[in-house]
Amino acid sequence: MKKILSIITIELTMLFMIMVSTAFAPKSSDEGYKVGDTATSFKLKNVDGKFVSPADYKSAKGFIVVFTCNTCPYSKLYESRIDALNLKYADKGYPVLAINSNDPVVQPGDSYDEMVKLAKSSKYSFPYLQDTSQEIAKSYGATKTPHVYVLEKQGADLKVAYIGAIDNNPREAKSADVFYVEDAVNSLLEGKPVKTTTTKAIGCTIKWKQA
């Protein structure tokens, strides 16, 4: 009897472990949004301590949502280009909202305090938000930093218009000659269809919480 009980206990434990591991498994890149999907809104803590949501931007036509972080070499290479995007497009209706979804336990350089420091020292002109639960990265299907989602407001909905890289040369801004995000936003501003709607975002994998 004791034996049977212990077997049942083991089986139950295993079942529980399977459930837990499934529940916490990061979504694969096949999941998340595709172009044309309606993206979820969010409300995340900015480096100034206030919470920011796309809903706060009443006059925006859409958003350039950039999943990025402090620590990835690719994010560092794109830092000033992300800022330039915001300076160029915020007034035209497409502000940048940057989101850091890295788990600071796995990557201590991405703690909230470090985010505050970086945003200050680099004089970010855009909100730099912490996705503490990683739920936003998961629902968007973001896997890397930097990973961009251009969203267009259609009524109350945020429609995904572009997913991928910022341009075609991470290493050297001045050698880039295809500007995926700019091309997408320009098309949206002109009311034209976006030509290249999906590219592969190159960078570091988002550091997920360890289950």
Added chain:
Amino acid sequence: MKVSSLNYQKTLALTLFLILGAKLSTVSAQKVEVIQFDQLNTIITEKDAPIRVINFWATWCAPCIKELPQFEALYEKYKSQNMEVILVSMDFVENLDDKVKKFALKKSLKSKLYLLNETDYNSFIDKIDPTWSGAIPATLIVDSRKNKRIFFEKEFKEGELENSYLNFIK
């Protein structure tokens, strides 16, 4: 006195020679060739080549570095069986000397080393494998004689690489 000093000098010279020699041979064993995608593609598609295990890594990628010893061990174990391991660094070319070569020397890497000097990833990534999202570590195993290839975008946990390799060559 004179004799012993001469002997001492001889020994010193010989020691220096040996140290230098050893250093030179490790350096040459760990040279890193800078290539572009076309050259890499030639390596991938070359006919009647050994079975090739091609790992994409970078010095800044922690999980890549963690799994590198598995690639080195695989190479040591199977290199006599018509296979080779090729480590393709995705580091930027300006970090060739200060990062990649230094790292290769420190870890005494024995596998073949390349640095892929490409910046427009979207122009070649699908040609390596359409399912590759662009994240590293990533590994391609190619058997050109059997026209077979398999791609992994993941970090191999301990023992997983050898199992995957053995499954592939079955």
